[in-house]
Amino acid sequence: DTGVSQDPRHKITKRGQNVTFRCDPISEHNRLYWYRQTLGQGPEFLTYFQNEAQLEKSRLLSDRFSAERPKGSFSTLEIQRTEQGDSAMYLCASSLVATGQETQYFGPGTRLLVL
Amino acid sequence: DAKTTQPNSMESNEEEPVHLPCNHSTISGTDYIHWYRQLPSQGPEYVIHGLTSNVNNRMASLAIAEDRKSSTLILHRATLRDAAVYYCILRGGLSYNTDKLIFGTGTRLQVFP
Numbered sequence: 001d002t003g004v005s006q007d008p009r010h011k012i013t014k015r016g017q018n019v020t021f022r023c024d025p026i027s028e029h030n031r032l033y034w035y036r037q038t039l040g041q042g043p044e045f046l047t048y049f050q051n052e053a054q055l056e057k058s059r060l061l062s063d064r065f066s067a068e069r070p071k072g073s074f075s076t077l078e079i080q081r082t083e084q085g086d087s088a089m090y091l092c093a094s095s096l097v098a099t100g101q102e103t104q105y106f107g108p109g110t111r112l113l114v115l
Numbered sequence: 116d117a118k119t120t121q122p123n124s125m126e127s128n129e130e131e132p133v134h135l136p137c138n139h140s141t142i143s144g145t146d147y148i149h150w151y152r153q154l155p156s157q158g159p160e161y162v163i164h165g166l167t168s169n170v171n172n173r174m175a176s177l178a179i180a181e182d183r184k185s186s187t188l189i190l191h192r193a194t195l196r197d198a199a200v201y202y203c204i205l206r207g208g209l210s211y212n213t214d215k216l217i218f219g220t221g222t223r224l225q226v227f228p
Binding site for chain 2: 043
């Protein structure tokens, strides 16, 4: 399967712990996005990368969140000192941008539960 | 960002056509209309997009009003696999230097056998 993959698919952690999620985009896609989705809501944009450069961060991305995309390939999203409000589905997507209307291909998501 | 308005939910019977409406009265001249859907326990997937003219692909058709203030996603023959949340999203051109997707709450489509 050559789609977007995310690891882990599920994560349960205790409040205050750090967690890290990984996203592997479709090969050769130059843009990678992170979204967060809570129950009953549509996904909300968090941040995106063009190759290895992080070009935009949402105000939702507090200083406890950090994302990286070293070498412009896979990306990691780390949440430090997790809070119960961080419980959500974290979605990764990738695209090959040329005109700005390209399809974003989403992974299956990582579901985080903070106890 | 221009906003879209969709009904919270709709129902259909299998093999019947489904018309999913979307209002976007504040759409700008350069905004494209995109539709994504999210099947249960999956990430969203692209369905179709257009600017002014009606569009067809293997999944669906997109009918865009002449004034572009509304559009309708048409599933010609609904199947049980089409049960999902459908999102209507406006996207600006590349000159906006960002192409993040701004999702609303979408329309939850139920399909009955």
